[in-house]
Amino acid sequence: MWPQHSIGLLLVLVSGIVAFYALVVERDDLHRLLLLDLVEIPALGIIALLGTDLAEALILPGLVVGIAELLALSQIYLMKEEISDRRVKGLPIEVVRADAPLIISVILVIYGIVLSGFTGGGIAGLGVVFYFMSRGHREHFEMLEMASGISWAVWILGFFIFMFLPQYWVLALYLAAIGILIKVIVKMSLVGTMWGDAP
């Protein structure tokens, strides 16, 4: 392999050992949960070291699996410690109560739409997550879920055009980019509304 890859692997290995050591030493369950998020990073680092298109395609499912397990574990933690009845509505921080979340979210969403595709969806979604998390929410989410489903179907349609009608690849590219952008934004904003209410 090329030397950069070996050096990178060594760095990832060292950080992985440090993170796992912390995980072994730590006794508090909440802190272990937080450390796990840290442990995930070296795994993504190993994949990212591939440095090709394939790496991006592989990181995304890895990231999704990590987030899914983390959400599931935090729900279990709430249930286990019997604190799931404590409802939290927004972050009680003065800056967050002012206009800061709105401005930051708008910047992130605009930048995400400019980027488009999965990365753009991730960034724009992060903006929406931040807004929902800092403001709380009262809306119904059927519309958001429907938008997510339709945009997913659009994304799949784009893929089928790629495979069966390759001459229309520009159309397929736009369909896939827009579909995944909307889908990721909506999915992430739904994550932002999860304030640990009991399932």
Added chain:
Amino acid sequence: MSGIAGIPYYILEFGDELVYLTPYTVTLLLMALAFTVLVILSRPERQVDIIFGTDACYAKETGKDELRFRRFMAIACGLACMGAMVTGDMFNFTLFVSLVGICNVGIVAAVRIRHVQEATFQYGIVALAATVPLFGAAALVAASTGTLSMVELWKEATPAVPLAVKALLVLGVMGEGMAPFYAAKAEMFRAPGAPYVIMCSLSSLLIFLRVIEIVLAV
């Protein structure tokens, strides 16, 4: 071209997706399929506790919501298992295995008893930490051989996968396959709603059997 699992009956290549059926993988697939069908058909057991020395006994019912959630998780676990059995793509295999891990967490977590939740949480931590060697191994296979397809990896021309990478893969599968130990620790096998918990054991058995084939073949 035959792997350790025998001569393939059928290889499906569709873009990145690669599925192959050999006598070995078909056997495992049928096991997973049969058990998923059993899970769909079966009703949860009602556990009866008898108080020693008296006539008193009480039956524990499984609520309808809990039943539906656990059945859904068990079926999802069966589907993930079937995917892990037939996939011919290294990364898809690791994804399916981690999906099995998440479903196992779900199956066990549906029981609202404190010590069961405690065990689930500990298993979840192990399963989540195990995704690191799992995905790391898949990425290192791609880095050291240039392909993730097992059909390519069987060929003599492809460089062999380093032993350390295989060890990482097995370590990851071991972490995800830990569910029965934690289920036993929480005495899940005696908790109400019996058939679904067996899915934990079966899925870990199947992913262990499959990873042996992969490690020997590539």
